[in-house]
Amino acid sequence: MWLYQIGITLLKIGLYLSAPFSEKNRKFLREHKGIFKQLATFARIRQDEPCFWFHCASLGEFEQGRPVIEALKEKYPSACIILTFFSSSGYEVRKDYELANLVCYLPLDGFFNARRFVKLVRPTVAIFIKYEFWYGYLRALKHDDIPSISVSTLLRPDTTPFRWYGGFYRRMLRLITHYFVQDELTGKLLESIGIRSTTLAGDTRFDRVAALCHQAETIELVEEFKGNEKVMVVGSNWPPDTEVLLPFIREFEEQMKFIIAPHNIGEExxxxxxxxxxxxxxxxxxxxxxxxxxxxxxxxxxxxxxTSLYRYGDFAYVGGAFGKSLHNILEPATFGMPLFFGNRSYQHVREANDLLKLKGAVTVNDTKDLRYKFLTVWNDEEKQQQVAEICQNYVQTHTGATQKVVDYLERYLS
Structure with a gap:
């Protein structure tokens, strides 16, 4: 245990020593400066209402926690929400999130920081999203008898907690009060290390995208653009996706229209x-x-x-899979349309694998392959409708995780 604290201390020292030579580390230290002062100010003005602390690593995890926050605030408007992030990508986008009473970075872990944070925040329940586990914070919560839950938990057998050398991580996982897991495998893995307080709930992102389908804004310019024609929405394309798509667009732009929303909107x-x-x-x-x-x-x-653009699509190409990772395919899926994406970096995305098996999505190798696979649905209206229904049904049948979490949290509101 003390080795962990020593490691955190050495990490902090390393950050300060390397700051003059690393813009990334200087930025990290700037972002975390004054957090406890901010927390102390909040603690002085906070009312004595139930307080739920949500911690997300980044923006993606926030989107998984967001449905739970929204459901809680809708049912219990006076509930206090504390939202913390580890990365700047999540904090910078959501630092003004209107449903949170306080949004801040999570102070660097360690027994002293964690105890200080918990004493100031005094959460009724702590909620960690997906696979955010911090030993110091979990230990401090356990010490003060504050329940902690993990939402949309997803674990794999080849990760550290399930290796022979993962004893420390297993002890850390046992500090969580209850898990809401995405799949049966995660539940079985937790059971294999003695953790039985789990609920098979699924992924709260499905609830988020299903709600977005109903909340998507009407965009008059885009409605005028689409008219009565078929449209392919290209979402979050990176340069490798663009190279595959450009010849395809030039070939088909007379037959249908295209909406291109690049991941990088730089001028170049x-x-x-x-x-x-x-x-x-x-x-x-x-x-x-x-x-x-x-x-x-x-x-x-x-x-x-x-997200709102997908409502105007009849087909969708989702970028990222020719690079590091496939981007969000649940958003176009919930609007119902055939999905296309690259054939390289998608294997770790559960919904991509599911939709490939269900034939709601296809991978493409290059422009020629995209053209061939696109024509199999373009020339068959009935198949287009079948694929659209497969995608919509997939999202709808996986909703409900949020309600299970909220039902559990309600015990702390009585």
Whole structure:
């Protein structure tokens, strides 16, 4: 145990020593400066209502915790929500999240920081999302008899807790009061190390995307662009995706329209796409309602619209799988449409594997393969409808995890 504390202390020393030579480490120290002062100010003004502390590693985990926060606040408006992040990508996007009473970075773990944090926050329950486990914080919560739960937990047999050398991690996992697991395998893995307080709940992201389907905004410009034509929405494409897509778009832009929402909206990437598709392409920021229908390709040059854009799609290509990782395919799936993505980095994405088995999605090797697989559904209206229903049904049948978590949390609100 003390080895862990020594390791955390050495890490902190290393951060300070390396800061003059590392912008990343300087940024980390700047972001974490003054957190306890912020917490102390909050502690002084906090009312004596139930308080739920949600911790997310980053933005993706926040989207899994968000349905639970929203359901809690809808049913118990006076409940206090503390939201902490480990990474700047989550904090910077959600630092003004309106349903949280306080949003901040999580102080670096360690017994002293953890005890201080827990004493100031005084959570009724601590909720950790997916696979966020911090020994110091879990130990401090256990010491003060504060229950902790893990939501949308997903574990694999080849990870450290289930190796012969994973004793420390097994002890840490046993500090969690209750787990809401995504699949049966995770439940069995936890049982194999003596943890039986689990509920098979699924992934709360399904509840999030199902709600988004009903909440998606109407975008008048995009409605005018689509008209009565078929549209393929290209979401979060990276340069390797773009290279596969450009010849395909040039071939099919007369038969259907395209909405391209790149992951990188830097000027260089946008200009490259425009130069490669010189025929009737317009940026969203430059489009006019009375002329947008004349264009065949709509290039999105802002952040935050993609979810609502999928509602206008008849087909979707989701980027990332030719690079590090496939991006979110649940959002287009919930709107019901055939899905296409690269054939390299998707194996760790559970919903991608599920939808491939169900034939709601297909992987592509290159432009030629995309063209061939696209034509199998393009020329068959009945198959298009069948695939769309497969995707929608997949999302709907996996909803319900949020309600199970909220039902459990209600015991602490009585």
């Amino acid at each position: 990437h946008l200009a490259y796409i425009e130069k490669s598709i010189p025929y009737k392409i317009i940026r969203y920021s430059q489009a006019k309602e009375n002329t947008i229908s004349n264009y065949r390709v709509l290039l999105i040059d802002n952040i935050g619209m993609l």
